[in-house]
Amino acid sequence: MGCCDAPGLMPLEDAMDKMLSRIKPIQTTLTLPLADALxxxxxxxxxxxxxVPPFDNSAMDGYALRLADLNETKTLPLAGKSFAGLPFEGDWPAQTCIRIMTGAKIPTGCDAVVMQENTEVTQQGIVISQENIAPQNNIRPLGDxxxxxxxxxxxxxxxxxxxxxxxxxxxxxxxxxxRKPKVAFFSTGDELKPLGEPLEDGQIYDSNRYGIKPLIENFGCEAIDLGIIPDCQETLKSTFEKAQSLADVVVTSGGVSVGEADYTKDILEELGEIGFWKLAIKPGKPFAFGALDNAWFCGLPGNPVSAMLTMYVLVQPMLAKLGGHTQWKEEPSIPATTKTAFKKGPGRTDYQRGIYSLEDGKFVVETTGNQSSGAFRSMSLSNCFVVLERERGRVEIGETVQIQLFNSTLY
The missing domain is CATH 3.90.105.10 (Molybdopterin biosynthesis moea protein, domain 2)
Known part of the structure; x- marks a missing residue:
């Protein structure tokens, strides 16, 4: 009996540990021009x-001087100039100053720079009006x-x-x-229609690929779009074979529930193995993870919010580890006070879409409304997830919940 046949749902934390424990980072390296390495x-x-900086330089437009010269006079004739890329050269007579610009090299012997606003230009020289000038004033030292x-x-x-x-x-x-991980992805289902074509009875537009592709790219991976695949076992199998020949990870959208036309399970058992199926998470329960002969597999639910949520919560850390991104971290949870109630039943960790704001320096959060896994408008309106614990029930106004602000991949 496989885990997908076992009763009950796997807790999210267990699924993450099981998935990440199997992933090994890519070892292939590339030497790239810096301009292409973003x-x-x-x-x-x-x-x-x-x-850096490679020499002492001025932090201000002003005048370079020797503090000892100010013991004799506050008026210093100009002896020369030091500009960025054109440093002062030559002898520097006593009781004189040097005009200097921001970033310019500090002349030898200078121990302070006075900004030009604290000086006055006269026929006799530069009058220094600033008092109590500290040594190294406005000088950025070598290696600062x-x-x-x-x-x-x-x-x-x-x-x-x-x-x-x-x-x-x-x-x-x-x-x-x-090397960036390569992720091949496709949507499955006879009901899906490409954009730009009229819908027939019972059809919907395939929106999931338009959310999956930018997420893959924002995760720092190369996206390979294999399009829409109909509910045909032979076609689906050949697509899986093609996908694993092209990519490190294969991501599907739809075809991981328990419908009669969901062939993914049978194909995975033939071409690889299933790690787990069905999680205690909402939305996104029918998320699947496993391995093909030459690639990892992540099966996303078909509902658009479920697909995006599981990509963000489950697939993102997996791809980070695969890509060697050791500094990736999950966004921290922040306590917030609810301004609206949140409907929930115990049994699954619930990621509801919310809108947070700050009131009197404290986080507050309200629902975006319809939390159906097919209602993507609420995802578009949101700026955070309201993460409700697995055994928690309904949340009333004024209660404290944990929110996760979206990271840069969703902006």
Missing amino acids: GYVLAENVLSPIF DIRQGDIVLEKGARLTPRDIPMIASLGISHIVVI
């Missing part, structure tokens, strides 16, 4: 080959941001738009990354 996961630590040899990004970090320019500031042109 969204990839680092295969090794990034070490700084230089100091990054020291040579520092680990600036650790292996397992996924490169963001904030990371790329930082690496560029080190002069690093190429980076070693892990």
Whole structure:
């Protein structure tokens, strides 16, 4: 008897542990130009080959001076200029100052920079009006941001738009990354119709692939869309065979319930094995996980909210581990006070769609309304999940619940 035939539903936590314990990160690495590395996961630590900044430089537009010169006079004639990329060169006479711009190299002997707003230009020279100038005032020292040899990004970090320019500031042109996981996906069902075609009686548009594809890409993976597959066992089997030849993971939408035309279970048992089926989660109970001969398998429910929720909650951490993204973390739970009631019965962990806001510095949350797994409008309106514990019942106004704000993959 397989787990999919066993009575009862597997708790979400057990399913996650069972799934993640089997996943091993991809070992294939690539060396990419930095400009092409956005969204990839680092295969090794990034070490700084230089100091940043590489020299003492000015934090302000102003005047470089020697504090000892101010003991004799507050008026310092101008001896030269130091601009970014054009440092001051030559002798620097005593009791003079140097015009300096932000980012420009600090002249040898300078121990303070006075911003130009604290000076006055006269025919006799630059009058310094600031009192009690501290040593190193407005000077950014060598290595103030990054020291040579520092680990600036650790292996397992996924490169963001904030990371790329930082690496560029080190002069690093190429980076070693892990190959992105490849995820083939398709929808199943005779009732599904492609967009742009008129619906016939009993048909609906296939919306799930339009949610699955951007999530796969936002998770940092390569998406391979195999389209809509009809409820035909031979066609479905050949699609599974094609999918596992192309990808590390095969994701299906629909075909994992208990209907007469749901062939996925039989095909999985022929081409691989089923890890688990049916979870104590709502929406998303008929989520399946297993292995084909050459790829992992995730079977999503057909209802659109269920498909997106299980992709986000279950498939996302799996793909993060597969892709070597060791710094991925689930969004933390935040306590919030309910402004509306939430209908629930004990037995399953319930991810309801909610809208959170801040009132007097505290989180409050209200329902988006219809929580049906087929009502995607409520998903579109939401900005968080209201996560209700498995054995919890109905929630009334004023109770405390745990919410999870959406991470960047849903924005």
